[in-house]
Amino acid sequence: MDNREVAWTLLEIGKMVELRGDSKFAGQSYKRAARLIERSEPIKKLIDENKLRNLEGIGDRIAQNIMDMVKLGHSPKLEKLREQVPCGLREMIDIPNLTSQKVHLLYKELNIDTIDKLEKAIASKRLLSVKGFGLSTIGDIKSGIEQYKQRGRTFLLGLALPLAYSYLKEIREMDCVKNAEVVGEIRRMKETVSSVEIIVLTDDTQKFLTTLKKNNIEIDSNKEKRTLEFEGNYNIPVKIYLSPEEKYGIEKIIYTGSEKHVQDLEALGLLKQRSDNEGQVYDSIGLKYIPPFLREGDREIELARDDRLPNLISVKDIVGDLHLHSHYSDGLNSIEELVKAAKRMGYQYIAITDHSQSLKIAKGLTKERILEQWREIDRIQGKYHIKILKGIEVDILADGSLDFQDDFLEQFDIVVASVHSHFKQHQNEMTARIMKAVANPNVDIIGHATGRLIQKRMPYDVDIKKVLNYAKDYKIAFEINSSPDRLDLNSENILLAKELGLKIAINTDSHSTLEFANILLGVGTGQRGYLEKKDVLNCWEKEELLAYLRG
Incomplete structure (x- = not known):
């Protein structure tokens, strides 16, 4: 585990501790430790040089938790806490404007343990009976629920991007893999994403699957769609698309998206093309190559047709x-x-x-x-x-x-x-x-x-x-x-x-x-x-x- 993974795990422990109703100090101490580790020098170096406990705010208990998770690659403490905290409460803390302390208070006072129950309590004005839940706070929670529903289950790009490229590096090192790329929302650099998506060109599918399993990746395989799925770190869904060589270019475009961009390309004859190169696919339908960041179905097709695409920064x-x-x-x-x-x-x-x-x-x-x-x-x-x-x-x-x-x-x-x-x-x-x-x-x-x-x-x-x-x-x-x-x-x-x-x-x-x-x-x-x-x-x-x- 690297600093980012350790920090995320500590933050999750802090939330779970607060949801369980432990002291506010206990939860905050884990959250402070998370912020500190995220900004500190490499965690393995801190442990190897026995400097972990020198960091202000890292006591013996948290230090031991960190060393355990780095050694094991997961956190037994977090896993135990998740068993103790109702699933609905864990979902509720993803609502903007609703802290884990407030979620625990609502659970304790009104037995609210799902978003559905929360919405009903707001509609019936029951929340007003709980100390600290005035009209302004309730209004903030309502807008937070709306935002949560609009975005669905998504993850910060800053969390998903490093994870995607760590999987990509692992996949590219397999001798049965001829090519592989990150696709989907991450390739388009959307600020939040629903999953990690990788397209793979392999000359030995069975060997590829065997190698993934050797790396302790449990795969849900859809042979018809040639799609592999599993849950990665931070609970982010991971999808791997196996592509035939003659369709690699076109499928890279399709899996990168967006849906609207692909629909616009289909109207120009995208699905009739055969190539392992994206640039050639765009060229064959009369367009300049469109960088992934612009593929949102806005005006990029028109600009590409007229050779007016910007020379984007890098x-x-x-x-x-x-x-x-x-x-x-x-x-x-x-x-x-x-x-x-x-x-x-x-x-x-x-x-x-x-x-x-x-x-x-x-x-x-x-x-x-x-x-x-x-x-x-x-x-x-x-x-x-x-x-x-x-x-x-x-x-x-x-x-x-x-x-x-x-x-x-x-x-x-x-x-x-x-x-x-x-x-x-x-x-x-x-x-x-x-x-x-x-x-x-x-x-x-x-x-x-x-x-x-x-x-x-x-x-x-x-x-x-x-x-x-x-x-x-x-x-x-x-x-x-x-x-x-x-x-x-x-x-x-x-x-x-x-x-x-x-x-x-x-x-x-x-x-x-x-x-x-x-x-x-x-x-x-x-x-x-x-x-x-x-x-x-x-x-x-x-x-x-x-x-x-x-x-």
Whole structure:
């Protein structure tokens, strides 16, 4: 198990402990440990070097649980907890705006153990009898249920993507496999996916099946459709499609989707084609090759026919990160460790953008601490060619003013402005609040502009289209925050921003060096939004970016 798998397991244990009704502290301790492990150095290294218990918040009990799961490849504790917690409660905690503590309270007070019972209790107003469940909270839960039903059982791209490529690596190493690719929603880089899907070209199906079973994969085989299915890590369904060589290209397109895109291609004669190459298939029906990220049945067919597809950005185009947190606020690593990680990424520049003073929960920086940080940056800068920008993630306060005065903000190299509080404002208030920050000449980037946490928290009530239209008259960029549960702006809003001529910054908002890898998610979201190099600030060469910021 790697850090991501261990962190996910700890988070699940924390939820199960809270659902069982243990102390709030017990559940929170597992959740804190999960966040810490996700951002720490490789878990096997921590165990081998006996450093696990040195991490703040990792006590003997949690450390032993971690060592057990790494050694065994699974968690006996989590498996035991799942046996003790009703299945319906485990489903209910996937509803946005409904915490595991609230689920336990509803179970304890009203014996609500399914989503159906929850909906009936809301309709009958029984929830109002439970302490802490007022009209506002119940309204949030109702909207959470609607969102849950709309999306179905889905998983974050940031969770499913590494899993898909770990299976792909394993499959490609089999000597009976001639070719294999990740397909489906993951290949299209959708922010949430229903399954991991892989297409395989093998010259010995029986040997392939035998090898999978040797690797402890229990397969549900559909011989008629040549589809293999099993449940992978994180309970994510995995589907493997076995394709004949002469249909490999066309079936790769079909299994990648989307359904609407494939239907549009079928109208052009897709099913009559025979090729093991996707590009040849598109060419044979009169289209330029369409990248998977654009295959949503929107306007990509028309653009491909007219040779007007964008030259999409790629990860190799990213030459810097403009939103990073150090241990001065709530980051795990020192500034120099962040610089070294950026060097390994091949970056030309980074921005250190720790939180501002009002965000005390994230150890927001006072002016004094910022000046101390600047002195450290000056010392480090002399050792590295990478440009270290002195930045800040400044809070947009409830009235739209910023957490520092303008005369101080103008001394920063770069300013990211973000909302971190007062999420419940009405639309007019929230929209005006962000527009006020857009108009501030010291702000360079609006961070995670809609405030959503995918599958956890709905966007705050902001008219983002109005904000983007307003912003076109200002020198301001909007962020794609690459955190797996943010991906904010989303692809729809990115496309609007591009059409309005706004610039985008694809940032990781990293709180540890391990999170630099999330840039892949942000780039994928940008690709779905039709972004090209010229649209993205941190695709620009260092001198071009510095000139833009100074101007």
